[in-house]
Amino acid sequence: MQLLDGADLGYGGAPVLTGVRLHVASGERVALLGRSGSGKSTLLAALRDAALARDLRVALVPQDTALVPQLSALRNVLMGRLDDHGAWRNLRTLIRPARADRAAALADLARVGLAPEADRAVEGLSGGQKQRVAVARALHRGGDLILGDEPLSAVDPHQADALAAVIRDAFPTAILALHDVAIARAFATRVIGLRQGRFLFDLPVADLDADRIGALYAH
Structure with missing residues (x-):
């Protein structure tokens, strides 16, 4: 799917990335690598808009987690499907989830090792738990x-x-900004390196060598 075709991406009229063309095939797992400020977050925001414009169902894990601190872990998980239903159903789900909804959310918390914390308020969890x-x-x-x-x-x-591994098995296609090169190697089929507002490389993960990594993170 052609998500971006010659797009200039940025904020407030100031481009961060220019002329971006990005095609992602179904089944690809793309890792975005680069130093802070290289444009990874800007690119992900544009990809989300482009995917939604193509009526794709998109799951998002933002950098700040965007959780509601006062709500339990389980109710934050339930919020993943709020836009599938109307306001009345959503209110009822958040106040008193139906048995099937609770069971489904608990199963997803179990997949990330957090079922025992299901009813704890998110504000009481550690950063990793959040x-x-x-x-x-x-x-x-x-x-x-x-x-x-x-x-x-x-x-x-x-x-x-x-x-x-859980993400890989759950989604047919993935695009993740990652800070750890070793995890990117293990997870991705394709790696895009961003440096100073441009694509330094876009290649199969098997071609990611030490020289390219060094050039990507060099001062």
Whole structure:
């Protein structure tokens, strides 16, 4: 699917990335690599808009998790499907979830190792736990595509590997901004390196070598 074709991306009229063309095939797992400020978040935001414009169902894990702190982990997960229903059904779900809805949300929390924390308010969870709740919410939503902005940055390496495997198995296509090259190698089929507002490379993960990594992160 051609998501972007010569797009200039940025904020307030100031371009961050220019002339972006990006085709993503169904089944690809794309890792975005680059230093902070290289344009990864800008690119992900544009990809979300482009995918929604094509009526794709998109699950999102934003960098700030976008959870409601006062609500429980389970109710935050349930919010992954709020736009599937009307306001009355959603209000009822958040106040007293139906048995089937609760069971489905619990199952998604179990996939990220957080079923025991289901009824705890998110504000009482650690940073890594909050990130896992955000991943569980995306799993609960499901869809054609998952977009994640550093979705594994707050968990330890073992948990990150496990979550990456869960994401890989749950979604046919994925585009994730990642901070860890080793996780990107294990997860992705394709790697895009962004540096100073441009694509430094776009290649199969098998072609990602030390020289390219060094050029990507060099000062």
